[in-house]
Amino acid sequence: MRVIVAGLAVLLIVAQWSLWVGHGGWLRVWDLQRQLAAQRDSNAAAAARNEALATELDSLRQGREAVEERARYELHMMRADETFFQFVPASAAAAVPAR
Secondary structure (H helix, E strand, O other), rough: HHHHHHHHHHHHHHHHHHHHHOOOOOHHHHHHHHHHHHHHHHHHHHHHHHEEEEEEEEEEHOOOOHHHHHHHHHHHHOOOOOOOOOOOOOHHHHHOOOO
């Protein structure tokens, strides 16, 4: 009787071992679920970025205003019919020596 119980115990341990640690065991499944969740988060962030870029691209293709705005703020450009004024605060003007 003890031999049968010991044999069943060993069989149960072997079955549990493969269930928890084996190739398709629960630990592997949990790890894959964690990786899948991380990948889904990464994909969602990339999709949001792609959507923002697509919206900006449509704006650049459709209108001149978006192109002009980018030229002004990123390249510091202005139109030929505009005059540029720069105001210097009095404290900054006093710090610069006169020529």
